[in-house]
Amino acid sequence: MNSPLHQFLAPDSIAIIGASLDPTKRGYKALVGLLGDGYAGKVYPIHPKLEEIMGLKAYPSIEQVPEPVDLALICTPAKTLPGILKLSGRNGVKGAVILASGFGEAGETGARLERETLEAARRGGVRIIGPNTSGLFNLHKKVNLLALDAVKPGNVGIVSQSGNMLLALALEAQHNGHIGFSTYVGPGNQTDIGFADYLRYLGEEANTQVATLYVEGFKNGREFLRVARETARKKPVVVYKSGSTAAGQKAASSHTGALAGSYAMTVDVLRQAGVNVVGKSDEILPVAEGLGLLQQAAGRRVAVLADGGGQATIASDRLSEAGLRLAELEDVTRERLRAVLFPQASLANPIDVAGSTDANPRLLATCAEILCQDRNVDQVFLVGMFGGYGIRFAQELAGDERVAAQEIAAIKQQSDKPLVVYSLYAPLKPEPLEVLRGSGVPVYDSIEHAVEVLAALSERGEFAQRDASAVHVEPVPPNAAMQRMIAAARQADRDLLEPEAKNLLAAYGIDVPAQCWIASAADLDTLDASWLDRPVAMKVVSEDILHKSDAGGVKLNLQGRDALRAAYAGIMASCRAYQADADIAGVLLTPMVAKGVEVIIGVSRDPIFGPVMMFGLGGIFVEILEDIAFRSIPLSRQDAESMVNQIKARKILEGARGAAGVDKAALVALILKVASIVEAHPEIAEIDLNPLVAYPDGYAVVDARMILDRIG
Structure with a gap:
């Protein structure tokens, strides 16, 4: 030990x-x-x-x-x-x-x-x-x-x-x-x-067999994540986290900082470590019981076996909401079901026996066994009034139910596919349900609780698969020139300016659009044709002006020297009016980028969990929609891929209404490179790439902000 x-x-x-x-x-x-x-x-x-x-x-x-x-x-x-x-x-x-x-x-x-x-x-x-x-x-x-x-x-x-x-x-x-x-x-x-x-x-x-935690606050979240991952490889870990971390209350100076430290971040990093997080206090024990008995499922495909259409529909709704799928049954499965059920039975998943079991509840065990043998089924969900046939119809059926319960228990022992039961008679604890419970088949009196168990079993199975195949990215050595640039900024008690942040990104192999730092109006007179013959964007460079658009510090689609001079004068006047004492280091010229899907990639050093990566929809609505995924750094490639696939707007990334999908592989590679920068330079407290425009063949870093830990 x-x-x-x-x-x-x-x-x-x-x-x-x-x-x-x-x-x-x-x-x-x-x-x-x-x-x-x-x-x-x-x-x-x-x-x-x-x-x-x-x-x-x-x-x-x-x-x-x-x-x-x-x-x-x-x-x-x-x-x-x-x-x-x-x-x-x-x-x-x-x-x-x-x-x-x-x-x-x-x-x-x-x-x-x-x-x-x-x-x-x-x-x-x-x-x-x-x-x-x-x-x-x-x-x-x-x-x-x-x-x-x-x-x-x-x-x-x-x-x-x-x-x-x-x-x-x-x-x-x-x-x-x-x-x-x-x-x-x-x-x-x-x-x-x-x-x-x-x-x-x-x-x-x-x-x-299952570790269950009610947590109000972690003191060393990073160590907990490490131990959780080790433990989850051996047995389930269930956590109910009340409230949000203290980090979520801190004042933040970037979009990333504002969103990090949230309850959503805590949930994501815990799940990354293999923890099953429950969202309601009355789910703690049902999920713990189900995981302790059944451990995990191979996937998210569920077969629903019901003796009532209404509850079959409710179960299907809840399964879909939980991210589970109704399994597409094999033809041979439907044929075997057809051979034992009434002609009016529905053989499309969910399976509604349509009265076939009213006089013979043992048919439910027969159907459960058939479903467990289907290669397209990962879990079986028995829904309805099993255990209550002897109460509802005839006392003589209680014996058949008891035998059926024994047969279902035997199926559970012989199959590696979880079998979960919801019964509306569960509160009465009839003997058949007690037989199931005593043999290790979980029985619930709530469809919602049962579905949470099915979802937890799938999550645990996915963690096992992800963990077994995880490809961990090797850390990169720090770039000496970038170390000197960061040290100089910290010595001056400031963060990196946007052009410096983009230079740092480029030093680590990240594709950054061309940029030209204009420190004074006189610098506009020395620009070569490459900056005059194409549309460009001009943005104020100031550590004091965080939201450039609000200050009138951004001008778009500029072409020619006269347009640049006018834009420069306008930006300076607007920014001085917005904040008279702002330290303005000039403006930055960048080529106009084509329209695409705006996303955000960011990092924040959470006081509890350490460096945390963020990915989601970007632009001006990032803090409103909060369609964000978080992962603790260091990342595996699987972690980065799962971030991109987690957000609700993933269909936009995949191409909506005929639009081409974005280059998700490029986004994954970028996420991993940004994570490596944070590992190489622990002095960086926050990174905010927003917006980052994603295309079918790459991306464009439109804006970059890096906040540094201050010396002392």
Whole structure:
């Protein structure tokens, strides 16, 4: 095991510091939970006055315990923590659960106490869970420090920043009756141990088949992404992320900066790492259950088997909205279905049995087996009232349903294709559905939840395929001349000007249109014919004027020296009127570019996740439409390709209404080159290529902005 957390999340000895005989205290409830559940390890109550608690010898201090302790549950006030952790370290305590609040979340005084607590723990070699944590349990080890009732051991591991969310999941699992948990940890303030550490533990923990996290905020998102990718290669990782990151609230000076740090960015980079992200809190446990039982699907093609047309239609709608597809059934499949169903049955997917199963529900198992054998089907979705035939029609059918459930369970064991069931009778828990659940076939009382599971299974399968074939782009060495240019700009406490940014792009092999930097009106007199005999654009060059068009700093379709002189004078006058104190370094001439599809490529260094690439529709509507895809850098070629294919406007890129599609391969290559620039030059905080005009045979970088980290 690589994770040091195994030493104390599966402890063989536990000290309860602040043990109590008061039933309202955590020091009492934890002891009750350990003793009531039959914890086999050693338990050491710590109390300054009592000699015995609940039949156990009590000790006045952790120092008095006769042997090292794996885990200490500390139930005392915040101010006592530095001293207790100092003594705990002396006695070999490996991990400490700190319940107390009043630390960093309570202001500067609390933050100072939190730092002192961490320093004391580190000096003593004690790892901290919390502070401000709800606690932990390890049900297979019979460690239940929350004294939570009616939770059963199972395969779902949970890390939740909300104790109430854990309680909600526990109650939901209790109602379900078949979902159980392995380990739960409340990370609290993550003063020492963070989400990445807990996820690594769950990835290694043998009883955990799916790691499930409720996250309010990451402290080291980049490390979490690395661990998530490693873990997702072995088992599913489900995350519900509440709200948006703090980075999303920062003031930004570019389109890229304004859009990065958003909830959408967080979702994209998590999915890039193989995480299944759920968007609603009531989807957490259904998706975790389905992934834990079925793991993954080979693709997005779903066969819907229904005993009612209305629900078949609803299922089809939800599948389409989730990005799944109704499978095109093979001819042999339709023939086999026709042989067992009534003539009026619909054999086009979704399959509506049209009353064929009313008197013989075992036909549903027969049809499910036929569909699982279809090479065009990746998953089977059984929709309707299975489990309720004996209730709805005749009690005698209950036996047939039970046999059908056993047959469906056998199909699930024999096929590598996931089979998911929605039944409107699921809330009643009839025996046939309990047979399915007990055999590992997930059953849901919501079509929407079932579809989320099918989508998650497909996403996980796609991640496995993408990860297995990923082609990672080798980093490029930094260009020395560009390093000097960046250093000079930082020394002058400014960002790169547009012509400098484009020179940097060109230095790394990116095709940039010709440009001519005009520092003064006199420079217009020295222009050669190449800039006079064709239409050109003129733009102000100023680090102070971010939105050039708003300032009147852009003139288009200029030709001839007189037109250029007039445009130069107009730009200077407009920009001075717009911002009198702006530092204007001249204007930039570029050839007019042909019309195409405007897109944006950008990079922002997110405080949580590090450098993040952005791609989407560009131009003036980028922040309005927000049709954007994000990926964490470094990128694989598959990452770049998936960005281009993710946006809703991909049909525009592919050619709409007879228009030619854009050169997506060129865009992918450009995305990878921009990513390599950011890796080579960590001083670049943001890159904004907007607009970037895409063509059927390449692209044109119309505007480029690069923002630098300031020195000091």
